[in-house]
Amino acid sequence: MTYISDPVLTVLLCLLAYLAGSVLFALPVCRAWHLPDPRAQGSGNPGATNVYRTGGWVPALLTLALDAAKGGFPVWLASLADLSIFAQAMVALCAVTGHMIPVFYRFKGGKGVATALGAGLALAPLTTLLLCAIWAIVMWRWRISALASIVAIVSGPLLSAFLEPDTLPLFGLLALLIVVRHRNNLIRMAQGREPGF
Secondary structure, three states, X not given: OOOOOOHHHHHHHHHHHHHXXXXXXXXXXXXXXXXXXXXXXXXXXXXHHHHHHHHOHHHHHHHHHHHHHHHHHHHHHHHHOOOOHHHHHHHHHHHHHXXXXXXXXXXXXXXXXXXXXXXXXXXXXXXXXXXHHHHHHHHHHHOOHHXXXXXXXXXXXXXXXXXXXXHHHHHHHHHHHHHHHOHHHHHHHHHOOOOOO
């Protein structure tokens, strides 16, 4: 099996994905809506949840869409270039890593959930749509975004193993990274201090 058929293009797309991931769209969206910096609100995460808490659904959904697009677009380009699933997964992982440790913001970024959503929809749509359903069910029941995200992402490796097994390593790594990024949320949930909706 050929894991990387075009190493030069793979490296270039990985770099593009990382740089795209490093753009934290919550910040310009909040500036456009004259909202406070989301990094100073709630959990300090520059993502759609904190934007929602200060600005409501419209800027939050725009943030979600843009953060998802920066994960999905590089993977779509890799697919268009007919790169292997392994190479596309590397591109996806670079986009999510960019959001978590962005070069443009002193390597202090977000949790990576929305970027992983976009990358997942581009690479493994069936698995990702089922994870979205899991997220929605948990969110509806407990009204805690961090809990819904954690439950959904840890379900990823199991679902991908059955539905799209070539993407299992990607979902395994994403689960590990995203759970680690949610460690403070896990502590607050254990203490009963995690804010809900």
